[in-house]
Each structure stands twice: as C-alpha cells, then as structure tokens.
Amino acid sequence: MKKYINLILVLGLALSFNSHVFAEDTGSDSSKEETTTTERPKSTNFREKMQERWQNKQQVFKDKLEGTREKVKEEREENKEQRKENLERRCEEITQKVKERVENYEQNAQLHVEKYTRLYDRLEEIKNKLADKGYDVSKLESDMATFDDMVQEYAGLYKGFIAKLSDTQELTCGESEGAYKEALKDAQTQLKAAIEARQKIRAFYVHTLRKDIEEIRMQNVDSQIEKERTN
Known part of the structure; x- marks a missing residue:
C-alpha cells in the first residue's frame, strides 16, 4: 500500500512539473509574440522618419537649387545689362575717336592743298x-598743267577718304561689327590711294618741274632771240 502511495506522489509531482514547464513555454511564446507585435510599429515609425528626413533633405536641396538658379539668372541679367552699357560706352568712344580723326584728316588735306596751291x-x-x-x-607750262591735275586728283581722293571714314561713324553703334570693319577697310584703301597720289606730286615737282626750270635757265637767250627775229 505504501508503495502505491509513493507512486501516486511521484506521478503528481511529474504532472505538476510538466504543467509548470508548459506554462513557461506558453508564456515565453506569448512574450515573443508580444515583443514582435510591439517591435513592428517601431520599425514602421523608423522607416517613416527616415522617409520624412529624406524628403526634407530633398526639399532643402531643391530650395538651394532653385535659389542658385535664381541667382544665376539675376547674374546673367546683370552681366547682360553690364555688357550693354559697356558696348554703348565703347561705341561712344569709337564714334568720338572717328570724329576726331575726320577733323584731323580734313585739316591735313586742307594744309596740303594750300601748300600745293602756293x-x-x-x-x-x-x-x-x-x-x-x-x-x-x-615745257614748264605743260608740266605745270599736269601738276595742277595731279593736285586736283589728290584732293578728290582725300575727300573721298574722309567721306568713307565719316560713314563709319554711323555704323559703329547701329550696324554689325562686320559692316563697320568693311567700311573702315574701304576708307583705308582710299587713304592709301591719296597718300600715293601725294607722293607722286612730290616726286613730280622734284624730278620734273625743278628740272624744267634748271633747263630753262641754261638756255642761250641771245641765240633764242636772234632765232625768233630770223623767223
């Protein structure tokens, strides 16, 4: 009888131990489930915060980019206005220089023509x-007529040069740079022709007119007069 009683006690202890273990196992699993359940919202919040932070960074970058674009646009407008002002100022300076050159060339032309006239x-x-x-x-009389024609030709060439140079004043501010350069090139060509004409006048005077006078003074006037009387 005592033997059976001991067996019953052993079985009771075993059942009690198993129940306790089962309860712990069940509680552990429940805890894990609860932990998992509570951690998922934390993970979701973390992703939302990261996404929000990324969106904020993107917005900051967009704002900076937009600000940079506006700044660049403003600088371009300022540079454009500055270039316009510089072009206008340069145009005025060139126009003034051309005007001064025209006046100087006119004076030089007048001086040369007066010199040749004298x-x-x-x-x-x-x-x-x-x-x-x-x-x-x-002979001297004939060469003097040639000399006068050369002076008139020179005056005409120089006058044409001044007219072409004056035309560039209207192109410096209103026309393209190519048109201005072309007009200036024409004026320079005309000036070159005028300078060559002036050099020819000088050479003609030295080598022809002065020589005519020297040859005239070497003439035998008495024999010339006698010849005229005989004729």
Whole structure:
C-alpha cells in the first residue's frame, strides 16, 4: 500500500512539473509574440522618419537649387545689362575717336592743298619772269598743267577718304561689327590711294618741274632771240 502511495506522489509531482514547464513555454511564446507585435510599429515609425528626413533633405536641396538658379539668372541679367552699357560706352568712344580723326584728316588735306596751291602760284610767277626775259617756257607750262591735275586728283581722293571714314561713324553703334570693319577697310584703301597720289606730286615737282626750270635757265637767250627775229 505504501508503495502505491509513493507512486501516486511521484506521478503528481511529474504532472505538476510538466504543467509548470508548459506554462513557461506558453508564456515565453506569448512574450515573443508580444515583443514582435510591439517591435513592428517601431520599425514602421523608423522607416517613416527616415522617409520624412529624406524628403526634407530633398526639399532643402531643391530650395538651394532653385535659389542658385535664381541667382544665376539675376547674374546673367546683370552681366547682360553690364555688357550693354559697356558696348554703348565703347561705341561712344569709337564714334568720338572717328570724329576726331575726320577733323584731323580734313585739316591735313586742307594744309596740303594750300601748300600745293602756293607752290603752283610760285611756279607761275617764275614762268612769267622767264618768259618776259625771252626764255622758252612751253615745257614748264605743260608740266605745270599736269601738276595742277595731279593736285586736283589728290584732293578728290582725300575727300573721298574722309567721306568713307565719316560713314563709319554711323555704323559703329547701329550696324554689325562686320559692316563697320568693311567700311573702315574701304576708307583705308582710299587713304592709301591719296597718300600715293601725294607722293607722286612730290616726286613730280622734284624730278620734273625743278628740272624744267634748271633747263630753262641754261638756255642761250641771245641765240633764242636772234632765232625768233630770223623767223
């Protein structure tokens, strides 16, 4: 009998131990489920916060980018306005320089023409004196006519140059740079022709007119007069 009682006690203890273990196992699983259940909202909140933070960074970047674009746009407008002002100022400076050049060239042309006019008058005076003394001045007279034609040609070329140079004043501010350069090139070509004409005048005076006068003075006036009487 005592043996059966001990067996019953052992079985009771075993059942009690198993129940306790089962309860712990059940509680552990429940705890894990609760832990898992509570952690999922935390993970979701973390993702939402990260997404919100990323969106904030994107917005900050967009704002900075937009601000940079506006700044660049403003700087471009300022640079455009500055270039316009610089172009207008440069245009005024060039126009003023061209005007001054035109005035200087006009004065130079007038001085040269007056110089050649005085020279021609001097030659006319010498020719008349030599003619009065009986010298043959026909060659000098012919060359003086050529000289006068050369002076008139030079004056015309120089006048044309000044006109072409004056035309560039209207192109510096209102036309393209190409048109201005082309007009300036034409003016320079005209000036070159005028300078060459002036050099020819100088050479003609030195090598022809002065030589004519020297040859006239070497004439034998007495024999020339005798020849005219005989004829």
